[in-house]
Amino acid sequence: MLYIFCPHCGSRSQNEFAYGGDATVKRPELNKEISDQEWNNFVYLRKSPRGKHLELWHHISGCRQWIKVERDTSTHEIFKTYKADELTE
Amino acid sequence: MSQDFRLDNIGMVNRNKKISFTFNGKKYFGYEGDTIASALIANGVHLVGRSFKYHRPRGFFGVGVDEPYAILQLERNNERDPNIRATEQEIFEGLEVKSVNCWPSVNFDIGAINNFLKMFFPAGFYYKTFMWPPSFWYKIYEPFIRMAAGFGEASIKHDKERYEHKYEYCDLLITGSGPSGLASAYAAAKNGARVILAEDKPRYGGSLLTSDVNIGNQTGAEWSEKIITELKSMSNVIVKNRSQVFGYYDHNMLVMSERISDHLPKTQKYLPKQRLWYIRAKEVLISSGSIERPLVFGNNDTPGVMLSSAAKEYIKVYGVLVGKKPLIFTNNDSGYETAIEFKKNGVNPLILDTRKEPSSDIITEAKNLGIEIKYSYVVVAAKGYKKVKSADIAKISDNKKDLSNIENIECDCICVSGFWTPSIHLASQSGNKSEFNEKIDAFIPKKSKQKENTIGSANGKFTLEETINEAFNKGYEVSNKITENNNKVSVPTVVEKKSTEHDKFWCVPLPKGKSYKRFLDFQNDVAVTDIELALREGFRSIEHVKRYTTLGMATDQGKTSNLNGLQLVSDIENKVVPQVGHTTFRPPYTPVSIGAIVGREVGKHSKPTRKSPMHEWHEKNNAVFVDAGVWLRPRYYKQGNETLFEASKREAKNVRKNVGVCDVTTLGKIDVKGPDAAEFLNRVYTNAWLKLPVGKARYGVMLREDGIVMDDGTTTRISDNHYHMTTTTAQAANVLSHLEYYLQLVWPELNVNVVSTTEQWAGAAIAGPNSRALLMKLFPNTDVSNEALPFMGYKEADLFGIPAKIYRISFSGELAYEVNVESDYGNFMWEKIIEVGKEFQIQAYGTEALSTLRIEMGHVAGSELDGRTIPHDASLEGLVSKKKDFIGKRSLSRSAFIKPDREKIVGVVPLDKTTSIPEGSYIVKDPKAKLPNPKLGHVSASCWSVEYDNPFSLAIIKDGKNMIGQKLFAMSPLKNKTIPVEIVSSHYVDPEGKRVRA
């Protein structure tokens, strides 16, 4: 079970969080004309990297904030965590 | 039977407390502190089971977790417990155990015929033998295998025992209280670290209890007693016995199972049977010790053949002799220590040493005691079927290939020592890649993956002096990283007998003309020939060999077999062991009971039950409840002998005719507040929200980005910047997370906050033609006329002094209102509604009637919004704005979603107007078409229409709109029904929606 540092609450066990997928995906702006392909990429296509991955976690049993976690997908090492509005390196 | 093999003056069991227990129905005596194994051996019992495959007789091989054979079935306090290791389970008064994997009895086992058919049971026999013909598998092969195999029977009764989970945090977790565990715990604790020391056995001290050593002028046992007493008295230390750390998981989370009551006749009040500890440790020291390796020779699985270290522990800890004519077969000095213990207790052992001319302190001591030793000697084969009676022994040539001078000698046990294998399981689970150490012919941990260090014999340190020094240093070092106290304690002096090098020889060749089975894996009956066969058949990877032969599998996890298996593979392949590599160790290290894993999450605790404030009223009024997510909701209120069908029909009819009231507290409720709330709702919902006036409600549908309907519900504008959103019961939590996602990550510029208010409001839906009349009496000071409170209107009102909110919304399709009050007043509200409603023939109605009402009205719910439908499919396209953008809108123009024959919701009525259509039925054109019959769609919900008094269903079918009027068939292969039906509009009752606006 991972031990995740929530920037709002401190270190908490994984069972307080829900996983939220790739944090680098950016939703297309509202009312913007975009192609089927671009939209499909946004809705469905995700990278599944082996190694460093910036991902979203939702502290549902804590502060209910969405946070960004930089984690190695093969070793589970967590390098850094960010608040939702914090700029990532 | 008397305890013929019990010694009088040695051991740690309590001689003042005699305990009786039964084994296979026969009564035996032992002492408090005995295990089943030690007590049975004291009584001369060695036959305890039958082997997995060949049903060969099985005795005891080890003395703890290493035991591969003696797995028994336990009866305790009327509960049945399988998979109990006799070497671990302590006896208590009235304990009942029996053998497993034998039928009809352990002495006469019919399956032993397998032993004579062993040519048919080679490696991979399951894959080969039982494959053909395929039809034989279910009826013949599987039942036979199941009857003949297995390690016991799980109870089918509900387990009444209590199991608990505990979360703990510490600076340092130490797994094992042998010399390295004790020393490091002491050094770390004295340096101020918060330490947990876990010991799997009842007694602390590990090898210190059995070895002839001296630490700080005390015996090993005395020193360990002193250290443990001091550790127990320290407030920064938790010391736990009967506790096995069995799993090492990510981020230094380790899991330990504590057997609190298993050694007692009955679980004590206020205590659990077992407790599972989830321990998050800043640092871990793995001090799990090592397990002696077997030597491999003919019939080495005969009862009476056991590890020499086990024989020593039976003497020193339990005061029990495993035999009175012992043969010690060793390739190193450890066997001598066992021989010396026999000799000291009046028994004459014979040592066979594979080495040519070894010399060391221990060997000299053995010689001085007059123990007979034969060098360059091996055991060729054990003789005797249910117990060792003699052994064929032989001289072995210097190149270890040829046997000579074979003779048979009498003996009643063979104690084997093939040197030591460090228990690296936990380190390996943590991700540590081990390395092969040529000096000890075994793997030891290499580079720490997580915050873990392995110390003592688990790290290949086999002298006490090395172990103690390393442990004191490591204990100080890792604790100081955390506490920075710099408080170093001095290391005691250690006196021990020096030993010499071991022999790498481990597998005795077969004499000419003999084909003895030589076992590697004692739990899974894997012999040398099985591995040879697997390699001949082309299996090369050790992981494949393992799975093909079952070497190192099952509960034993290869504790005693792993290395010898690897040795054999490398010998045959002309490789060295590190080239072969070892298989991955996975948790659990030892079996863990399902009860401990589940903990308190049994029965209703697996999901906390949520009840509305009106729950007690429902109970008093004979409600029959149904699970709705985590909530309990009344399904119907039973009157007399009514069935579900009769009651729900009565309740629904009464809503259509008079007035009904339904508890809708469980609906999800979310407060949406802030100056940008309208803009936010406009992006979340598919329809327009910017112009909703204060005091008005609107029905909304929200999508996921992929265009699929996520949820629906009404949202009401309470004031300029305040909206009250409702969600379905099931989706409440998901919708809140969804809203938070968009507010926090996608549109942080919107000034909006959301918070769940589900539990803050109790809700009652009042529905039916009499509902307005009832409302006028409930709220005499509020104008609830159609003009003042129109459909989709909202008002705050006073309910006999209680502030209430009235929403004029309808799920039933009737004139209806939802009244909300703060939860604490829920019951008051409900009772008032019932009381005042009497004159209007009010009846409470449950979810079944609610479903009936919504189905015949064609209102969609979870069974239609099933995660596959877009708004069009559920006839919600009128709510999809063409002007503005919203979540998921772009997906709706994808080609699959705009196909002209896209699925659509319709109504379905059976032609005979009497046969109910099972939910899930397929709608097909031709019921006799060749399978798979092309389906047009499926029936999503069925009810008995109270309006028309005939069955009615909703279905989602291809090109639904153009199907209306067609005669098709509903097929349910599950219920074996084919029903001729007519497709009608989904709005079966009041299609114009006049009633809700009345």
Ligand SMILES: [Zn+2]
């Ligand atoms: Zn948090």
